Every structure is written in structure tokens, then in C-alpha cells.
Amino acid sequence: MGTSSNSNAELNPRTTRFEFSGVIGATFLSLFLPLFTVWINTRITPGALLQLDLVYYFNWAQSAHLWIPYLVWFVTLALLDVVLPGKWMLGTKLRNGKQLSYKINGIANSALLLLVLATRWQLTSGQMPELQFLYRHNTEIAVITILFSLYLATFCYIKSFIPGTLLALGGNSGNVVYDWFIGRELNPRLCGGLFDIKLFCELRPGMLLWFLVNLSCLHHNYLVVHGGAHVNDALLLITLMQSFYVFDGVLNEEGLLTMMDIVTDGFGFMLAFGDLTFVPFTYSLQARYLSTCTRDTGASKLAGIVLLMAVGYYIFHSANKQKSDFRQGKLTQMKSIATARGTKLLCDGWWSKSQHINYLGDWLISLSWCLTTGFETPLTYYYSIYFAILLLHRQGRDEEKCQSKYGKDWDEYTRRVPYKIVPYVY
Known part of the structure; x- marks a missing residue:
């Protein structure tokens, strides 16, 4: 018993170095970042639907119309992540000597999503009620993802106390708030190891929702602002550029297996909120802002923007x-x-x-x-x-x-x- 306890302490040493100014910083960021995300969305698109009473979002009878679509989105993507075909790859060797296997199936996931979108466009004659719903309730759904991130981080924190769990070196301080925020377990998994929560959240529900939020903005500008006759040129460009970035990341997900988020960071509220809320609801601010614009930017200015992104992408991609x-x-x-x-x-x-x-x-x-x-x-x-x-x-x-x-x-x-x-x- 004593030997087992000692070996576990050696494998999962107590965290002594704190990031973000420790407990105070973790508490501040856990409160400030969600509030900032909601605030900036209301400033970018004035008049956006938002129920300010927080109890509303905890009341299933009142907020089920927001919770159900998001839960269906998250759970469906999780199931597809498990059942769709893909290639298996080994991650970096962990400090316990093990290498985890990861299923890489971004191509199958992306192809299926685009097929569903194309089918819905055809069946609804371009009306796409799902995109209209997402656009109208954008900020309210952002609140739902904040609460979901809170629940998910809490689940992973509790799960990390299962005996034999490999902990993140930075998330084993013994302070509940700090470890919950930073992430206590290094690689939380479900379904006998088939479903890796951290890798899934990095590339599926948040990244692809970012793509859908941008599409909803483009759809609103085309259908509502311009009556189905035109679309703002800068909005079209930002949607295309960010869609390229999203799918480039999803289709090259194996590159994540050696990155800091996967290799060294635990999965807590910081990553959960960052992946599920911060990415889709702050990275899409340019599209939200342009969704109500009526005037075009012009080909010459947009060409310069494309050139800048091309240079950046060339450096980023070729270096990696x-x-x-x-x-x-x-x-x-x-x-x-x-x-x-x-x-x-x-x-x-x-x-x-x-x-x-x-x-x-x-x-x-x-x-x-x-x-x-x-x-x-x-x-x-x-x-x-x-x-x-x-x-x-x-x-x-x-x-x-x-x-x-x-x-x-x-x-x-x-x-x-x-x-x-x-x-x-x-």
C-alpha cells in the first residue's frame, strides 16, 4: 500500500508553480471571460436576443429550445467521432511510458457536415431555418455553451480522482478552484478510451460551430439585408477565409497530437470554455459585424487582405x-x-x-x-x-x-x- 502510494506521488507530483497568478487569477478569468464574451457579442450586433436573468438558462422549461439544439449538436458530433471511420495514430509518449491511440477522422466528419448543409439548403429552398435560429439566438446560445463548459469541466475534475488517473503536472495543486480551471486530468477519456474529450473539444463542436455561425451571418446578410439578391463582399471573403482555416485545422488534426494543449495541459474550464465558447463566439465577431452591412469594400482592398492571409498561411503551414x-x-x-x-x-x-x-x-x-x-x-x-x-x-x-x-x-x-x-x- 505504501509503495503504491509513493509511486503514484512520483507519477503525479504536487503542483507548486501556478499560472495566471494562481487561484485569484483563475477565479477572475473564470468570471471575466464569459462576461466579456457575452458583452462583446451584444456590442457587435446591437439588439441581439439575450435573456439577462441567469436563472432562465437553468430552467429547463424556459430554455429547452436553446439547450436541446446544442446538446443534439454536441452529442451527435461525439457519436460520429466514435463511429465514423478514420486512421489510428499514436500520440506522444507520456511520462508513465504509455502512448495513447487517437482516431483521426476529420475528413469523414467534415464531408458529412457539408453534405447535411447542402441537403438542407436544397430541401428548404435556401431558407435554412437552422441558420436563422442560430443567428437570432447567437448570444443566448453562447451562454448555453458557457454553462455546458462549466458542467463538462466539473465532470472531468471529479473524474480525475479515479485511482490510476494520470494528472497534468500543472493541475495537481490541491486547490479545487485552480485545478478545476487549469485541468486536473491530462487525458480524460470515455467509452473505454475510444473517446478522447480533449482532442474532440479542440476540433469538433467549437471549430465547426464557428463555421456555422459565420454561415448564419452570411445567410442573414443575403436573405434579410439584401433580400436574396446580393451579399456583402467583405462578409463573403471573411467566411471563405475562416472556413478554409477551420477545415484546414480539422483535416490536419494529427498535428495537434504534438501540441502543448494535448501533450502537457490538463482539461479544465480554461480549455473547455476556450474550445466550446471562446472560439465560436469571439472568433466570429468579424462576420457578426459585417452581417448587417449593405456597402461593399471593393476588390482592390480585399485583394490586399487575401495577400496578407496567404503570406501568413504560407509561413504558418510551411514552417509546421x-x-x-x-x-x-x-x-x-x-x-x-x-x-x-x-x-x-x-x-x-x-x-x-x-x-x-x-x-x-x-x-x-x-x-x-x-x-x-x-x-x-x-x-x-x-x-x-x-x-x-x-x-x-x-x-x-x-x-x-x-x-x-x-x-x-x-x-x-x-x-x-x-x-x-x-x-x-x-
């Missing part, structure tokens, strides 16, 4: 592919630093420019989206500002982790690649 190919042993000619851990740190090609050159590409993409709204309001630029802060935070976390992991080898790496994100600037 280069690192992925290197890890798979395909680019042995590239310069690297051999570490004492037996791995190599790539410091050639894109990765000789900065330590996180892919972050720069990703941020340029975010800026291109915001530019579609012009300069009439700063609110639509929230995403690019927030994303810059997020990337800086991730870079700091990654640097601290790598310094601890590689020691002197990391010092040599930073000497060769001194810039963190933006070459010759930062």
Missing part, C-alpha cells in the same frame, strides 16, 4: 510541415542540435529565423481577418490583439518548459536562434 517532416526523419540534412535527452532541436530553414516562426504566420492570418471590417470600430480587432497576447503567453510557457527539459542544450539553441517570434524584432 518542415518541423513535422524533420521529426519524422525526412529532413536529415537540416542543421540541428543533439540534446542529452537523445532528441534534436531544429535550427535550420524556417526554424533558424525564430523559435516560433509559425506563431508569426498565425498572427498575420488573424490580422487579415480583422482588416475585412475596416476601421470603424476597434471591437473587431479584439481577436488579433487577444491572439498576440495568447501567443506571447504560450511562447513564455514553452520557453520555460524547454529550459527545464534541455538545460545547456537549450542555452545553445537560444544562442543560435535568438529571436522568439518575429525575426530581428522579438
Whole structure:
């Protein structure tokens, strides 16, 4: 009994380093971010339906018309994630020596969703009542996803106390609020391990709902604002650009298996809320803003925006592919630093420019989206500002982790690649 207890303590050591200023920061963010999401949606589209009485959303008799569609959406996607065909891949080796298997079936999920949308368009002669409902109740559904994230994070927190569970190194502080927010269990799974909650939430219900919210805005602008005769050119562009980004992420989901969210972070309210609420209801603000616009932006301005996104995507995609190919042993000619851990740190090609050159590409993409709204309001630029802060935070976390992991080898790496994100600037 004593040996088992000691081995468990070694595998799941107590968290001593706190992020976001610890319990105070976790509490603040758990309250502020949901309120901010609701507030900014009401500011972007004045007059949006919103029941301010929070009890309303807990009363099933009153809010069932909001809960049922969302639960059907989430559960259907979860079932499809389990039953649709896909290829199985092994994730990164965990500190207990195990490698989890992940089913990669983004292509099947995406194809089925697009088929259903095309069928509904045909059957409803373009009326699409589901999209009209989503547009009218956008902010109210955002509240539903906030509450669902709260329930899901609580479920995963309770589940993490099952004996033998591998915990996240950053979420085992012993403080309920902090661990609930950060995420206590590293890889919460259901159905005998067939359903991985964290990977599913990263790419399915939130990302695809973001796509649907944008479609609802495009549909409203076309059907209501322009009477089925026209659609705002900037709105069409932002819908196409973000749809490309969404499906590029969903179809290349295997890339997530080596990212920090999957490898090191626990699944708590921070990730649940981020995936299920923050992504669909704040990343879509540009489309929400443009959904009521009647005037067009013009081909020359839109061409510049497309060019900026193309440059950002080229940097982001080619840099990530280069690192992925290197890890798979395909680019042995590239310069690297051999570490004492037996791995190599790539410091050639894109990765000789900065330590996180892919972050720069990703941020340029975010800026291109915001530019579609012009300069009439700063609110639509929230995403690019927030994303810059997020990337800086991730870079700091990654640097601290790598310094601890590689020691002197990391010092040599930073000497060769001194810039963190933006070459010759930062």
C-alpha cells in the first residue's frame, strides 16, 4: 500500500508553480471571460436576443429550445467521432511510458457536415431555418455553451480522482478552484478510451460551430439585408477565409497530437470554455459585424487582405510541415542540435529565423481577418490583439518548459536562434 502510494506521488507530483497568478487569477478569468464574451457579442450586433436573468438558462422549461439544439449538436458530433471511420495514430509518449491511440477522422466528419448543409439548403429552398435560429439566438446560445463548459469541466475534475488517473503536472495543486480551471486530468477519456474529450473539444463542436455561425451571418446578410439578391463582399471573403482555416485545422488534426494543449495541459474550464465558447463566439465577431452591412469594400482592398492571409498561411503551414517532416526523419540534412535527452532541436530553414516562426504566420492570418471590417470600430480587432497576447503567453510557457527539459542544450539553441517570434524584432 505504501509503495503504491509513493509511486503514484512520483507519477503525479504536487503542483507548486501556478499560472495566471494562481487561484485569484483563475477565479477572475473564470468570471471575466464569459462576461466579456457575452458583452462583446451584444456590442457587435446591437439588439441581439439575450435573456439577462441567469436563472432562465437553468430552467429547463424556459430554455429547452436553446439547450436541446446544442446538446443534439454536441452529442451527435461525439457519436460520429466514435463511429465514423478514420486512421489510428499514436500520440506522444507520456511520462508513465504509455502512448495513447487517437482516431483521426476529420475528413469523414467534415464531408458529412457539408453534405447535411447542402441537403438542407436544397430541401428548404435556401431558407435554412437552422441558420436563422442560430443567428437570432447567437448570444443566448453562447451562454448555453458557457454553462455546458462549466458542467463538462466539473465532470472531468471529479473524474480525475479515479485511482490510476494520470494528472497534468500543472493541475495537481490541491486547490479545487485552480485545478478545476487549469485541468486536473491530462487525458480524460470515455467509452473505454475510444473517446478522447480533449482532442474532440479542440476540433469538433467549437471549430465547426464557428463555421456555422459565420454561415448564419452570411445567410442573414443575403436573405434579410439584401433580400436574396446580393451579399456583402467583405462578409463573403471573411467566411471563405475562416472556413478554409477551420477545415484546414480539422483535416490536419494529427498535428495537434504534438501540441502543448494535448501533450502537457490538463482539461479544465480554461480549455473547455476556450474550445466550446471562446472560439465560436469571439472568433466570429468579424462576420457578426459585417452581417448587417449593405456597402461593399471593393476588390482592390480585399485583394490586399487575401495577400496578407496567404503570406501568413504560407509561413504558418510551411514552417509546421518542415518541423513535422524533420521529426519524422525526412529532413536529415537540416542543421540541428543533439540534446542529452537523445532528441534534436531544429535550427535550420524556417526554424533558424525564430523559435516560433509559425506563431508569426498565425498572427498575420488573424490580422487579415480583422482588416475585412475596416476601421470603424476597434471591437473587431479584439481577436488579433487577444491572439498576440495568447501567443506571447504560450511562447513564455514553452520557453520555460524547454529550459527545464534541455538545460545547456537549450542555452545553445537560444544562442543560435535568438529571436522568439518575429525575426530581428522579438
